[in-house]
Amino acid sequence: MSPRTVLVTGGAGFIGMHVVPMLLEKGYHVRILDNMFRGDRDKVGELVATGKVELIDQDVRYGGAVHQAMKGCESVIHLAAVSINKSVADPFESVDINMVGNHNVFAAAADHGVRRLVFASSASVYGDPKKLPMHEDDELSPLTPYCIAKRSGEDLLGFYQRTKGLSWVALRFFNVYGPGQKTTAYYTSVINHFVNRLRNGLPPVIDGKGEQSMDFIHVHDIAASVVAALESEGDNVPVNIGTGIDTSIADLAKILINAVGVDVEPQFNPRDVLVSRRAADITRAKEVLGWEPTITVEDGMTDLIRNGG
Numbered sequence: 001m002s003p004r005t006v007l008v009t010g011g012a013g014f015i016g017m018h019v020v021p022m023l024l025e026k027g028y029h030v031r032i033l034d035n036m037f038r039g040d041r042d043k044v045g046e047l048v049a050t051g052k053v054e055l056i057d058q059d060v061r062y063g064g065a066v067h068q069a070m071k072g073c074e075s076v077i078h079l080a081a082v083s084i085n086k087s088v089a090d091p092f093e094s095v096d097i098n099m100v101g102n103h104n105v106f107a108a109a110a111d112h113g114v115r116r117l118v119f120a121s122s123a124s125v126y127g128d129p130k131k132l133p134m135h136e137d138d139e140l141s142p143l144t145p146y147c148i149a150k151r152s153g154e155d156l157l158g159f160y161q162r163t164k165g166l167s168w169v170a171l172r173f174f175n176v177y178g179p180g181q182k183t184t185a186y187y188t189s190v191i192n193h194f195v196n197r198l199r200n201g202l203p204p205v206i207d208g209k210g211e212q213s214m215d216f217i218h219v220h221d222i223a224a225s226v227v228a229a230l231e232s233e234g235d236n237v238p239v240n241i242g243t244g245i246d247t248s249i250a251d252l253a254k255i256l257i258n259a260v261g262v263d264v265e266p267q268f269n270p271r272d273v274l275v276s277r278r279a280a281d282i283t284r285a286k287e288v289l290g291w292e293p294t295i296t297v298e299d300g301m302t303d304l305i306r307n308g309g
């Protein structure tokens with residue numbers, strides 16, 4: 001029997017480069033569709049050399065190209081997107097890639113009768129949460145074109161499920177970090193900022209009391225959740241993917257001070273800041289995907305800083 005082929009859009013990016021090797025370990029053949037805007041050509045080249053990965057240098061905005069790439073694929077992982085900050089700077093491009101692109105991928109997947117589609121959604125669909133932990137059934141209040149596209153993507157999947165029987169899982173990733181991440185990544189830029197200061201012997205500077213929090217989830221656990229969603233029995237639901245733990249900026253500073261191993265204390269700038277907090281309710285991930293996080297924030301950050309991952 002020939003190996004099952006998975007189409008991974010955006011597969012050359014940060015998360016994709018962790019998902020693809022996991023798929024290969026499981027015996028899948030992988031077809032990456034990526035316009036290489038942010039893709040890692042060297043890493044993809046190494047994977048293509050194994051003979052188990054193909055690269056289609058194409059754009060999800062082109063429906064015909066997506067349709068062509070879908071031929072012979074038994075399942076799809078849709079990761080291609082432009083980021084939240086770019087979506088605010090250029091809403092037109094964002095809507096093109098993140099909304100039209102989503103639709104091209106979903107429509108082609110439905111037409112080709114794929115077994116399962118896994119969609120990279122985002123915790124940002126919730127907007128500013130009213131309570132923690134955040135549950136999948138909580139009110140959604142997406143604030144930027146990026147977040148609006150993630151939410152509408154989930155709704156479009158429902159449309160293709162009802163009309164064409166498409167089986168899908170939408171993963172609402174929380175704050176992903178880990179090896180291979182670009183230093184410009186929106187949510188995690190605070191990590192780089194603190195680490196750069198600590199490596200120069202300077203204390204991290206925190207505005208306010210550092211109460212703002214995030215749910216940092218290691219990219220290895222993210223990749224495992226994607227593979228679990230590809231193979232789960234349960235489907236047609238959004239699923240939170242986080243650790244369930246909200247790490248405040250003050251806590252993060254302490255974790256990074258320990259990881260870098262310098263003898264400093266964080267400095268607090270007394271001023272009023274908007275405090276937003278995040279933590280995922282991950283009950284559904286356990287129930288539907290059989291997935292649980294395996295890497296604590298302390299271990300993941302320490303490994304990232306000491307060993308580059």
Ligand SMILES: NC(=O)c1ccc[n+]([C@@H]2O[C@H](COP(=O)([O-])OP(=O)(O)OC[C@H]3O[C@@H](n4cnc5c(N)ncnc54)[C@H](O)[C@@H]3O)[C@@H](O)[C@H]2O)c1
Nearest residue numbers: 010012013014015035037038039059060080081120173176
């Ligand atoms: N990293 C996070 O913290 C996070 C959090 C929530 C959701 N997500 C979602 O996970 C997915 C992957 O994120 P990532 O962090 O790996 O991002 P990334 O930018 O590293 O990877 C995205 C990939 O998509 C490709 N791409 C962009 N536009 C394209 C287009 N028009 N056609 C084809 N390919 C295109 C890029 O070249 C890149 O390789 C995205 O959908 C993102 O919205 C990420």
